[in-house]
Amino acid sequence: MPKKVDHEERRRHIAEVVLRIAGRDGLDQAKLRDVAAEAGMSLGSVQHYFGSKDEMLRYVVRYLGERVTERILAGMGEAGERPVRAFLLSMAAEVLPLDARRRAERRAGQAFEARAVAAPELIGDLREGDRWLHGRVAELIAQGVRDGELRPGLDPGREAVVLLALLEGLASALVVGVREPAEALAVVRYHLDRLTVLY
Known part of the structure; x- marks a missing residue:
C-alpha cells in the first residue's frame, strides 16, 4: 500500500529549508534547485x-508569521x-x-522585506502580518487600560506603534x-x- 503524503507537512518542510537558507546565506540563495537539494527532495517534487x-516565498512569509x-500565544502564560x-x-x-534561531528568522524576515520592494505580491502578506500584530498589541493595551493594569489615558493605537518601533530598532541593533x-x-x-500601574 503506498505511503500517504501529508502535503501541508511537505510545504512546511520546504518553508523551513527556505528560512534556513535565507537566514544563513541570504534569500537570493534560496533557488528552487538549492532548496530541493537541502530539503532532500527532487526539483520536480518542490515544483x-x-x-x-515567488509562490514559494509567499507561502514562506505566511508560514513564518x-x-x-x-509561539507568542504559547508564551502568554509567563509565570509571575x-x-x-x-x-x-x-x-x-x-x-x-x-x-x-530567532537571529536566522530575523535575517530571513529582513531578506523578505528587501525583496518585497521589487516584488509587490509579497508586500500584501507582510502588511497583513504587521496589521495583525499591531491590532493585537493595541487590543491588549486597551484591555490593560480597562482592567487597571496599564495607566489610564493611554492611546492604544499609538502605544502599539511605539512598542513595535522600539522592538524593530532593538532587533536591528541585536542583529x-x-x-x-x-x-x-x-x-x-x-x-x-x-x-504599568504600580500598586
Missing part, C-alpha cells in the same frame, strides 16, 4: 508544491506576570533575535551586535514599566 520561487504568532504584560513580554521575546539580548529585554521591561 509540485510550488510552481515558482504563523509560526511566530503561535499579569496577562497584558505577559503577552507583551512574550511577543518581545519572539520578535527580538535573542538566539541563533549587528550593537546590543546584547539581556540589555534589549531590560529596555523592553523598562518601557513596559512606564505603562
